[in-house]
Amino acid sequence: MLDQKTIEIIKSTVPVLEEHGEAITTRFYELMFGNHPELLNIFNHANQKQGRQQKALASAVYNAAKYIDNLEAIIPVVKQIGHKHRSLGITAEQYPIVGKHLLLAIKDVLGDAATDEIMNAWERAYGVIADAFISVEADMYNEAEQSHGGWKGFRKFIVDKKVKESDVITSFYLKPEDKQAISSFIPGQYISVKCSIDGEEYTHIRQYSLSDAPNKGHYRISVKRETGLGDIPDGKISNYLHDDVQKGDILNLSAPAGDFVLNTEVQNDVVLLSGGVGITPMVSMLNTIADTQPERKVTFIHAAINGNVHAMKDEVSAVTSKNEQISAYYSYNAPTVDDINNKAFDHEGFITLEWLQQIVHNTNADFYFCGPLPFMKTVYQLLKEIGVPQDNIHYEFFGPASDLEG
Numbered sequence: 001m002l003d004q005k006t007i008e009i010i011k012s013t014v015p016v017l018e019e020h021g022e023a024i025t026t027r028f029y030e031l032m033f034g035n036h037p038e039l040l041n042i043f044n045h046a047n048q049k050q051g052r053q054q055k056a057l058a059s060a061v062y063n064a065a066k067y068i069d070n071l072e073a074i075i076p077v078v079k080q081i082g083h084k085h086r087s088l089g090i091t092a093e094q095y096p097i098v099g100k101h102l103l104l105a106i107k108d109v110l111g112d113a114a115t116d117e118i119m120n121a122w123e124r125a126y127g128v129i130a131d132a133f134i135s136v137e138a139d140m141y142n143e144a145e146q147s148h149g150g151w152k153g154f155r156k157f158i159v160d161k162k163v164k165e166s167d168v169i170t171s172f173y174l175k176p177e178d179k180q181a182i183s184s185f186i187p188g189q190y191i192s193v194k195c196s197i198d199g200e201e202y203t204h205i206r207q208y209s210l211s212d213a214p215n216k217g218h219y220r221i222s223v224k225r226e227t228g229l230g231d232i233p234d235g236k237i238s239n240y241l242h243d244d245v246q247k248g249d250i251l252n253l254s255a256p257a258g259d260f261v262l263n264t265e266v267q268n269d270v271v272l273l274s275g276g277v278g279i280t281p282m283v284s285m286l287n288t289i290a291d292t293q294p295e296r297k298v299t300f301i302h303a304a305i306n307g308n309v310h311a312m313k314d315e316v317s318a319v320t321s322k323n324e325q326i327s328a329y330y331s332y333n334a335p336t337v338d339d340i341n342n343k344a345f346d347h348e349g350f351i352t353l354e355w356l357q358q359i360v361h362n363t364n365a366d367f368y369f370c371g372p373l374p375f376m377k378t379v380y381q382l383l384k385e386i387g388v389p390q391d392n393i394h395y396e397f398f399g400p401a402s403d404l405e406g
Contacts, residue, residue: 002068002128009121010068017065020109021058028105029054036097040202042088061102064129071132078136080259085133086140087192087257088205089153095130102126144255149181154194154252160218162247165311169277170242171211171222174251184214185256187264187284188368188396191219192254197240206237209370209396210256211280211312213287219253222311224277260396262288262368269297269362273351273379275371276304281396283312285368290319290326299360300328303351303375307332307339329359351375356382363387370396 002010017024033040044053060081067073103123107114145152161173176182190209197204208221225242226235245251262270262285270289272282279302289296300320304310310330320326332345339345347355363386369379376395383393 002124006121006124007069009118010065010125013118013122014062014065016110016113017058017062021062022054024102024105024109025054025057025061027108028057028102031104031108032097032101035101037202039094039097042090042205044204044206065125068125068128071129075132075136076259078132082133082136082140083257083259084207085137086144087190087207087254089192089254090137092134092138095134099123099126099130140257144183144257147183147255149183150255151183154192154254156250157219157253159245159247159249159251162245165222167308168227169222169224169309169311171220171312172241172245172251174219174221174253175217177250182217182219183255185210185219186258186261187213187288188261188281189256189258190281191221191256193221193237193241194252194254195237195240197236197244200236204237209258209281209284211283213284213291219256222277222280222283258396260368260370260394263366264288264293266366267293267296269299269365271299271301271360271365271367273301273367273369273371274303275375275379276309277311278369278371278375278396279311281370282368283315286316286319286326290323294323295325297362297365298326299365300326301331301351301356301359302328303331303333303371305332305334306336307342307344308336310344327359331355351378351382353382353385357386360386364389364392366392366394368394373397 029043033043060077063074063077064071071078103119103126106122107119110118141152144150156177157174158177159172160175161171163171163173165171188209190207192205192207194203194205208223210219211222212218212220223238223241224235226238228234260281270285272285274282282300282302286298286300289298300316302310302316307313310332313330316328320328329347330345331347331349331351332339333348333350335345335348346359365388367383367388369376369383371379376397380393380395
């Protein structure tokens with residue numbers, strides 16, 4: 001527990017963290033990786049280069065300071081980050097390393113403004129915050145290892161099948177090399193894939209949503225080939241999986257994780273919205289509802305550039321054709337001539353308020369959505385405009401969390 005004086009000092013730094021948070025976290029990563037380059041085996045290098053990880057950490061530090069007198073308020077965020085950490089293999093022993101370099105970064109950026117009193121308060125506060133994360137993650141590690149078919153760390157899986165879903169998305173069907181049971185999962189969850197690439201100094205870990213229903217004896221991930229634009233390089237792991245990984249190859253996987261999950265305890269209507277490769281967790285949810293809750297009404301909405309990059313359309317069509325409770329709608333913002341001639345889509349352009357209101361009639365349904373950040377911001381605002389209650393809105397980011405309000 002923190003004394004009242006420490007709490008007051010930490011809360012007094014909230015405006016400073018709001019202003020300098022990203023500078024502090026950028027410096028933090030520079031210092032930590034400089035002294036502990038082995039941690040580059042864990043962190044996503046692309047998110048580092050794009051600044052996404054720095055922004056996400058700055059937001060987490062800011063909120064920890066803001067709610068230092070009521071850490072229960074940020075437990076949902078702690079659990080969300082905890083899922084990521086457990087999936088990556090973050091250990092309790094690494095928290096002191098993080099704390100040391102975070103304090104050094106605060107001192108570096110704030111200079112004389114970071115008085116001994118402030119630094120001592122932050123050292124005590126970090127200890128309390130770290131304990132909260134370590135406790136939550138310990139429970140997650142135990143649950144992952146002790147569940148039926150569960151395991152600790154990374155486990156070898158064989159690529160049983162590799163299927164091209166569109167011009168840019170390929171699915172990998174993965175079965176355990178040891179032929180033993182594998183953990184079930186909740187639709188919406190993801191696994192981490194750890195890759196060692198020839199010529200690369202560090203291993204790379206990426207997280208991919210599971211794209212099929214659970215309990216099928218295999219996992220399926222559907223990976224988009226990430227092509228770089230401007231200063232953003234090509235996706236190292238996505239291109240490696242597309243170009244180099246073939247049927248029969250081995251991939252190292254963590255047990256399923258994540259708190260963006262379909263609620264199967266209720267029977268209310270569901271609206272699934274996706275953009276691009278954000279379709280992957282939505283197909284998992286769709287297939288699960290079709291298998292286990294066929295009486296549940298589902299509206300499936302997907303946005304793509306055109307039919308060439310629209311993945312798993314035939315699979316979704318097969319599901320909808322067998323269940324009159326399920327309907328699917330597609331929006332293409334740059335349809336091809338074939339798309340137009342074949343009437344392959346329902347709406348041209350980006351998803352609009354008017355079109356959404358035409359196809360969504362129950363704003364008290366549960367809404368799940370995933371996709372590129374601009375898509376997610378648009379969908380979030382549209383759902384608020386049509387009057388969907390906040391508690392009914394559920395979403396997942398690919399990569400570090402961002403702010404949908406901005």
